[in-house]
Amino acid sequence: MLKYVLENNLGDVLAILGAAVCFLLAASGSAKGVAMAGQVGSGVIAEDSSKFVPVMILEALPSTQGIYGFVVAFMIIGKLGGLDLADGMSLMAAALPAGVVGLISAIFQGKVAAASIGIVAKRSNDMVKGIVLTLMVELFAIFGLLVSILMIGNV
Amino acid sequence: MAIVEMQKICITGLVKEKKPMLSFLMKRGVIDIQDILIDSEYEDVFSKGYDRNFEAGIDSDMSLLSKAISILEEYDISKKPLFKVRKDIDRKHYEAIAKNDNKIIRFAEDIIKTDNSIKDYKSEINERENNIHSLMPWTELYMPINMLKTDKVNIILGTIPEFIKPQAYIQSIDERGFLCQVQEISKDKNNAYVAVYLHESDMEKPLQYLKSIGFTVLEYNFEGIPHFIIEDNKRDIAKLRTKIDKAKESLKEHASKISEIQAVYDHFSISKGLLVVDDKILSGKYSYIIDGWIPKEKAEKIANELEKNYICDVILRDPYDDEQFPVLLKNGFMGEAVSGVTEMFSLPNCREADPNPVTAIFFALFFGMMLSDAGYGLIMVIACALVLIKFKLEFSTSRFIKLMLISGIATILVGALYGSWFGNFIPTILSDTSLDIALWFDPIKDPNRLLMWSLILGIIHIYVGYGIKGYNRIKKKKYLDAVLDVLPWYFFFTTACFMVSSYIPSVPEGIYNALTPIGTKLFPYAAAAILLTQGRHKKGILGKLFGGIASFYDLISFMGDVLSYSRLLAMGLATGVIGTIINQMGSSGGFTIVGVISFTLIFVVGHGFNFAINALGAYVHSSRLQYIEFFNKFFEGGGIAYSPLFEDTKYIKIME
Numbered sequence: 001m002l003k004y005v006l007e008n009n010l011g012d013v014l015a016i017l018g019a020a021v022c023f024l025l026a027a028s029g030s031a032k033g034v035a036m037a038g039q040v041g042s043g044v045i046a047e048d049s050s051k052f053v054p055v056m057i058l059e060a061l062p063s064t065q066g067i068y069g070f071v072v073a074f075m076i077i078g079k080l081g082g083l084d085l086a087d088g089m090s091l092m093a094a095a096l097p098a099g100v101v102g103l104i105s106a107i108f109q110g111k112v113a114a115a116s117i118g119i120v121a122k123r124s125n126d127m128v129k130g131i132v133l134t135l136m137v138e139l140f141a142i143f144g145l146l147v148s149i150l151m152i153g154n155v
Numbered sequence: 156m157a158i159v160e161m162q163k164i165c166i167t168g169l170v171k172e173k174k175p176m177l178s179f180l181m182k183r184g185v186i187d188i189q190d191i192l193i194d195s196e197y198e199d200v201f202s203k204g205y206d207r208n209f210e211a212g213i214d215s216d217m218s219l220l221s222k223a224i225s226i227l228e229e230y231d232i233s234k235k236p237l238f239k240v241r242k243d244i245d246r247k248h249y250e251a252i253a254k255n256d257n258k259i260i261r262f263a264e265d266i267i268k269t270d271n272s273i274k275d276y277k278s279e280i281n282e283r284e285n286n287i288h289s290l291m292p293w294t295e296l297y298m299p300i301n302m303l304k305t306d307k308v309n310i311i312l313g314t315i316p317e318f319i320k321p322q323a324y325i326q327s328i329d330e331r332g333f334l335c336q337v338q339e340i341s342k343d344k345n346n347a348y349v350a351v352y353l354h355e356s357d358m359e360k361p362l363q364y365l366k367s368i369g370f371t372v373l374e375y376n377f378e379g380i381p382h383f384i385i386e387d388n389k390r391d392i393a394k395l396r397t398k399i400d401k402a403k404e405s406l407k408e409h410a411s412k413i414s415e416i417q418a419v420y421d422h423f424s425i426s427k428g429l430l431v432v433d434d435k436i437l438s439g440k441y442s443y444i445i446d447g448w449i450p451k452e453k454a455e456k457i458a459n460e461l462e463k464n465y466i467c468d469v470i471l472r473d474p475y476d477d478e479q480f481p482v483l484l485k486n487g488f489m490g491e492a493v494s495g496v497t498e499m500f501s502l503p504n505c506r507e508a509d510p511n512p513v514t515a516i517f518f519a520l521f522f523g524m525m526l527s528d529a530g531y532g533l534i535m536v537i538a539c540a541l542v543l544i545k546f547k548l549e550f551s552t553s554r555f556i557k558l559m560l561i562s563g564i565a566t567i568l569v570g571a572l573y574g575s576w577f578g579n580f581i582p583t584i585l586s587d588t589s590l591d592i593a594l595w596f597d598p599i600k601d602p603n604r605l606l607m608w609s610l611i612l613g614i615i616h617i618y619v620g621y622g623i624k625g626y627n628r629i630k631k632k633k634y635l636d637a638v639l640d641v642l643p644w645y646f647f648f649t650t651a652c653f654m655v656s657s658y659i660p661s662v663p664e665g666i667y668n669a670l671t672p673i674g675t676k677l678f679p680y681a682a683a684a685i686l687l688t689q690g691r692h693k694k695g696i697l698g699k700l701f702g703g704i705a706s707f708y709d710l711i712s713f714m715g716d717v718l719s720y721s722r723l724l725a726m727g728l729a730t731g732v733i734g735t736i737i738n739q740m741g742s743s744g745g746f747t748i749v750g751v752i753s754f755t756l757i758f759v760v761g762h763g764f765n766f767a768i769n770a771l772g773a774y775v776h777s778s779r780l781q782y783i784e785f786f787n788k789f790f791e792g793g794g795i796a797y798s799p800l801f802e803d804t805k806y807i808k809i810m811e
Contacts, residue, residue, distance in 0.1 A: 046221050062769055067729045074732045128499040128778070135779045142725045143718070150660060
């Protein structure tokens with residue numbers, strides 16, 4: 001198949017592969033991160049249901065990586081249509097930062113979010129500190145998205 | 156829009172007037188009473204503290220009342236407002252209720268008793284139902300269930316498992332010649348319920364035989380014929396049900412009096428406040444001393460009132476230069492709105508500028524850039540405005556709604572600039588997706604340009620932070636520090652930004668061609684300025700030098716801070732892209748009836764979800780930009796909140 005792609009100069013296929021991988025990685029990472037935070041959160045809510053709102057906020061934080069993967073996939077899909085091989089490969093490469101960094105940072109952010117839910121469980125006034133700690137991890141996913149966007153913009 | 160100035164107030168008066176004086180102060184609610192330490196030489200003259208037993212009494216009354224309130228809340232069918240507020244109540248009315256506190260407590264006790272009786276009735280019903288259940292198989296047994304013996308015959312009740320087909324065995328009993336009769340009364344899925352009649356003279360063998368086929372003896376504690384026992388129990392249950400209904404009915408009637416119980420609850424919490432404050436007041440045999448803080452604008456008036464109405468001496472003074480006083484913020488609409496966000500970080504201390512007015516502008520702007528959709532903003536503004544106009548709100552709720560209102564306005568502005576009204580809803584409806592309605596530009600089409608503006612806004616935000624740092628220094632009359640801690644940094648960061656301007660995407664060529672040489676030329680001077688000024692607090696020439704060198708590292712953290720504002724692009728883009736995709740999905744049905752219905756559905760659900768997740772993101776990320784990038788530059792924090800002695804009520808608000 002690869003030979004066929006190369007011979008027919010089908011950059012679109014590679015670009016779509018890039019979009020797919022990017023979303024796949026980032027969204028799976030978010031799913032894992034949110035799930036980890038959610039499991040801890042349900043335990044806290046079982047003890048004290050009034051903490052639902054802060055737990056929910058913290059649980060939602062690792063979901064952004066999936067959104068970033070989505071944005072990058074969307075931007076790549078917007079470029080489709082008769083791409084040559086070099087552009088296709090570039091787009092596939094450009095998808096990687098948002099995808100890979102998204103995967104890893106979402107999982108780690110999920111861990112911090114789960115630990116921060118522990119803060120909420122013990123002292124609900126310190127929720128903000130937990131959020132700030134969790135958002136520290138987010139920065140790298142944002143950089144991943146940014147690098148991807150800058151790359152896509154130059155293809 | 157600032158931190159309210161405070162004055163120290165010291166009141167000395169006669170002990171016999173202490174109680175009325177304190178409740179007068181409580182009504183005014185302006186003095187933050189401070190704990191006075193007793194000098195050891197006056198220990199036998201003055202004392203602090205209150206009667207703990209009395210407090211325990213109040214606590215137990217309060218827990219009784221709050222239990223009654225929570226019971227009645229279940230039966231209160233009056234319409235509840237969307238936002239919980241305290242009820243306004245006239246002081247005369249309140250005092251009339253408070254006078255009857257004993258009556259209300261007895262009333263509350265009755266309510267708890269009624270509620271307990273409902274629980275008792277329910278458990279009795281349960282018991283009766285269990286009786287019925289266990290007797291059900293014996294309905295056809297028309298003899299007293301506890302009569303186990305006639306003159307010659309013993310009667311034993313029990314079960315035989317159904318799976319062994321007991322009928323065949325029961326028939327075979329006759330064939331075996333036992334003096335025994337087995338009567339099947341009823342059967343269910345698992346068991347046959349049988350009565351076994353045994354003649355006295357021949358008990359053991361038939362029983363053994365029956366046990367070998369799985370017969371289990373059942374014994375009951377009932378008197379009489381099962382059918383009638385069941386009837387009795389059913390009658391009892393009906394009676395208990397009517398009793399429960401009656402009790403519930405009376406609770407429903409009492410529910411209208413819930414506000415009186417709440418008023419008395421608050422009456423007790425006020426008395427508790429009055430009692431507990433004695434822990435901070437020096438009381439002697441004849442006189443007392445109160446020490447506290449009072450907002451300067453109210454000080455004179457209160458002092459006059461006190462001296463006119465009570466035999467006491469009032470001394471007012473301004474705080475000393477290094478004295479900490481409690482912090483009360485007074486802000487306009489914007490500053491008040493964001494103060495909740497700031498307080499979650501920390502309260503400013505009493506010697507620094509209140510950052511709220513400035514924070515409010517940036518918070519709303521960044522929120523708007525991250526939510527970035529005029530349609531969502533419009534909904535926020537309408538909803539918040541309606542809530543603010545229609546509902547009475549407590550302070551903490553109203554300031555949050557106000558924050559959402561200004562954030563919504565910013566969202567509309569930014570959304571209009573980006574041309575995003577529910578994503579690309581307008582071009583989609585006009586079936587021309589290439590239509591550009593942006594007042595400025597569409598970030599989906601040119602993300603690099605928005606990235607540049609995000610970073611520029613970040614630089615402005617950080618510079619404003621440094622500006623406030625300088626202002627704080629001036630406030631403390633450290634003029635040299637004000638200049639040296641701020642200007643060299645502006646110089647340094649600006650030249651650095653000029654130097655790297657060509658690497659930032661979408662900066663026009665003409666501009667960076669002009670800026671880069673200026674930056675490169677001036678950067679060494681700026682670095683020298685930092686080197687010379689930033690180590691000035693260290694000791695020795697070497698110390699000063701190394702202090703200066705170490706502070707070069709701040710350039711790295713400045714770069715990091717600025718890059719962190721790229722989230723303005725990321726979050727904004729996410730909202731726009733998802734909104735566009737929702738519209739694309741919705742419009743794929745075309746302009747038919749089914750198409751329009753599916754479009755409406757997808758539009759409402761999709762945009763609802765997009766709004767929820769991105770508004771949450773915008774809120775937390777906008778807060779974070781304030782906490783880490785902005786406050787870090789100048790905020791000292793650690794202020795102690797001004798908490799005056801006031802009528803701290805939960806349910807009612809006493810009006811004069």
